[in-house]
Amino acid sequence: VQLGGSLIQNTSITSANAAYRITYSGISTFAEGAQFDVVTSGSVGIAIRGQTTDGRGVLGVATTGVGIYGTATGAGGYGLFANSTAGNAIYGQTNSGSILEGITNPTSTNTVIPYVSLTRSSQSAGANGIGGSLDLYLKSSTVDRLSNQIISKFTDATDATRTSQLSITGVNSTTTQTVATFDGDGTVTTIGRRILGVTTSAAGTLTLGNS
Numbered sequence: 001v002q003l004g005g006s007l008i009q010n011t012s013i014t015s016a017n018a019a020y021r022i023t024y025s026g027i028s029t030f031a032e033g034a035q036f037d038v039v040t041s042g043s044v045g046i047a048i049r050g051q052t053t054d055g056r057g058v059l060g061v062a063t064t065g066v067g068i069y070g071t072a073t074g075a076g077g078y079g080l081f082a083n084s085t086a087g088n089a090i091y092g093q094t095n096s097g098s099i100l101e102g103i104t105n106p107t108s109t110n111t112v113i114p115y116v117s118l119t120r121s122s123q124s125a126g127a128n129g130i131g132g133s134l135d136l137y138l139k140s141s142t143v144d145r146l147s148n149q150i151i152s153k154f155t156d157a158t159d160a161t162r163t164s165q166l167s168i169t170g171v172n173s174t175t176t177q178t179v180a181t182f183d184g185d186g187t188v189t190t191i192g193r194r195i196l197g198v199t200t201s202a203a204g205t206l207t208l209g210n211s
Contacts, residue, residue: 128154129154129157131151131152133151134150151169152166167182
């Protein structure tokens, strides 16, 4: 069957198991050219949708280029958006490169801007202890094991008096423990000593609290 012109009705393509539904081969000689171009003008529409039960909804493969490329031109847009109800929204795997690499390139030269913004929200009002963690794993002699965590939480989640706490955990002889805690009031707690205040002399020595 040869297709040409515009499709103006819903069209379904079915094929045998393990077969390609649509195969296109060509060469893009323009930097922003596309071998397969889909455009939608709806405010909540989807240009390309991939759905699978247990496979890959969308698969991008590149040798030296980009497997999947997304661009957002509006201030509130997303070049790539992933949503999950139970699993991982984004999963990356590599044998030698970085799992995630990003760059931000504003015009300002003397401002601080966020590299990464992570939010731990809730479907109900947040309560004391609500938090999130960055979990780091390393492979032991047998399997991948949790090595460290960076934990951020609200010790007081009431919005008008909200107080945060940052903790770092480590593993000592298979036991995970908090090795340092940084409270929102400036108190720093480490294993074996609580630092109530730190002062430095001209020589740079430290004076630690005794409790």
